[in-house]
Amino acid sequence: MFTGSGTVLNIIAIVLGGAIGVALGGRFKENLKDLITQVLGCVTFISAADAISAYWNKDLVDQLPKGATMLVVVFSLLLGALIGNTMRIEDRLENFGTK
Template sequence: MFVGLGTLINVTTIVGGAALGVLVGARMLARTRILITEVLGLITILGAVSALAPMWSDRYINSIPKGWTLLAILGSLLIGGAIGSALSLESRLEGLGEALRVKFGAHKESTFIEGFVSAALLFAIGPLAILGSISDGMSTGIDQLLLKSSLDFFAAMAFAASLGWGVAAAVIPVAIYQGIWTVIGLGLGSILEGYQVDAMTITGGVMLVCIGLRLLKIKDIAVGNLLPALFIAPIFVLVLNNFL
């Protein structure tokens, strides 16, 4: 078994699930594909609820100064959002999606970019992507990435049934993102405490709500600009834990 195998399996399952979803989706009526997208939005929000659960866990509450449990997440999102906005991450992600749309020959009015951006964010956000990649880099097992691969396969299939090949193209940023964390795991070993993982999970949960709102056409929030918050959150709570 070699370092990076977990991410390779993950990428393969996403592409496989997306391909199967496209084949199924091509035979669906437009109103059925719209309904599936709305259901995915609801399920994404439901998944966000479970990701927000650590907010009330003893491990997280006891590691953060009193009154800072919510402020830590707010601070992480604000700082991360400021960084992401300055770097125009959302625009860059959409630009990458547009370049891939042209390369894949998808129609300009197609859902390619929407599928690419939504899937890339969904597959990258969450502790499994980070912790699983770190574990892979440390050569301590790929169990977490195998679990993530199973979940991503069905998510990719469902997304691609309504949003098309853009979902498969999402493996490019996902592979880069998880590859970076794998290298971090390879070089630094175990770096995150439990409460830091909780902060990251909660932050990811808020971002999943944003993705759900986007899929439901309720509010188009620039989730891509919030991505740095996933890196800020564990650092923010570490500072709070050590200095306050």
């Protein structure tokens, strides 16, 4: 590999993903498009959290098995999404915004 290969790979992935989205996007229902966007956003958030995990409290990280801090982030997001969905928080915020 060469310096900057990650950036090149990222650019290629974005271009290919965009092309696939343009080619196939019209075939998906709106709710499926929203779901895919939310999943990809969550993956992006998790990747960002992993990138900054080196800055987390070293004592905590040392006491937990490798990767456990990432699982905390994943399960926190999952639990928050389930609670928010159950409480219909997004619907209520949208209704509040239209009043």
